[in-house]
Amino acid sequence: MAVRNWQLSMPTPESYWINRVLFDVHHKEGHLQQYLADPLRYMDPIDLPQQRKAQIRDNAIGALYLAGANPYLLRAHALGVHMPEQAFLQSLRDVREEASHG
Template identity: 55%
Template sequence: MTQSNWRQIMPTAEAYWMNRVLYDIHHVDSHLQRYKADPDAYMAEVPLAAAMKAAIRDNDIGAMYLAGVNPLLLRAHCLGLRISEAAFLDSLRAVVHDSTGEVSHG
């Protein structure tokens, strides 16, 4: 069985906004500095639920992946914040399950 990168066939508005936040943080001049200075203030006007803003702020890669964030943006986020590759992969592996319900490592 082939798994998709996202949980939804059509990304939700919430997934769009999470992708947009991560894209802007790492691709628009000065946004990374603003985000690092105060993530909550940076996301104050973004129409996301508090739990999704917390996932971004707390770098919860697994939660962002399950919410539909593009894996390439997640990787760019980790690189931009100097989150190790091991931590990135461990977070993804913790949430990727195959059809039997067991954690998939591949």
């Protein structure tokens, strides 16, 4: 039986760093303020491609989910940055529709 997370057979280093950023921003003192002030600067030392950093900055929830982000961390992030509920749900719906057509 294969070990699975929500998307990947095994988490990748990239998914680890996505989850690490999402966790740290919302669970470490002062990190949310640093992130909100300049998300890309906050993520500068993180070993992620610029595209992934932009997806985190832009709250591309569906794309991050497909990249292996933990759904609970994604939800906490959306709440923490005050992402509108409809935008959060639409981002997930968009990737579901893409997957069903691809």
